[in-house]
Amino acid sequence: GGTACVVTGQPFDTAKVKMQTFPNMYKGLVDCFVKTYKQVGFRGFYKGTTPALVANIAENSVLFMCYGFCQQIVRRIVGVDRKTKLSDLQNAAAGSFASAFATLVLCPTELVKCRLQAMHEMQLSGKIIQGQNTVWSVVKGVIQKDGPLGFYRGLSSTLLREVPGYFFFFGGYELSRTFFASGRSKDELGPIPLLLSGGFGGSCLWIAVYPVDCIKSRIQVLSMAGKQAGFMGTFVTVVRTEGVLALYSGLTPTMIRAFVANGALFLAYEYSRKLMMKQIDSY
8 A cells, every 4th residue: 555655646745845845946836847857857756765665665554553453442432342333533533543653653764755855955955065865875864963863853743744634534535435335335345436535535634734744844854954943943934934825835746646646545455455354264
């Protein structure tokens, strides 16, 4: 599921991070795509793909594992049998709980991904000198400058994004599946309803938490150039100097990516889960 998400959505995610961190460099999505292609080439859209793959595979593995575990916790809280089907709202709460665990594996890899994606802009703006634009060079730079804890820059803003965001993510997904099922079992849904449900869930997530993600990207990228203010300090500075709309820089590529990538994520997740369950049942 995580792999499907990255392969389909990486170019839009790259544009998102560039536009969030350096909004004055780009007039819009098309301008960002054109300039990136002219300056770096097609590979520029896939900068940070390796850490993005690690991030998404790790995050979604932990997320969906903990999702099932957190569903059992929700069942205990509401006092129902462990085999009882949860409501869409209860599933949303379970997803929100699960995201807190996923954040711990997501934050370090996402920091490396974001820095790779915005490295060219950091060099153009003079914030850093020319350096090697590789995963290892970024990892080595973080360890040398800040130590292992440096990988958790932006952890609080990542948590602020993930916990409420995944409430809307799983809530939107389950609500959409309920709509398409129309009284039937959700497990009987075909690929198109699953794609649309996943896309709807992803769109709900990003609409709800986009300004928080914008601040997170800034903290993780700009801290390359030196000490960066925390979440509230960065938030206040952006609003004062650039205005509220700066918090929504890169929203267009994010919404396109959210629908396409999360549709692919849930489709791959549901079908791989069914395949594995069949394998288990055959034993």
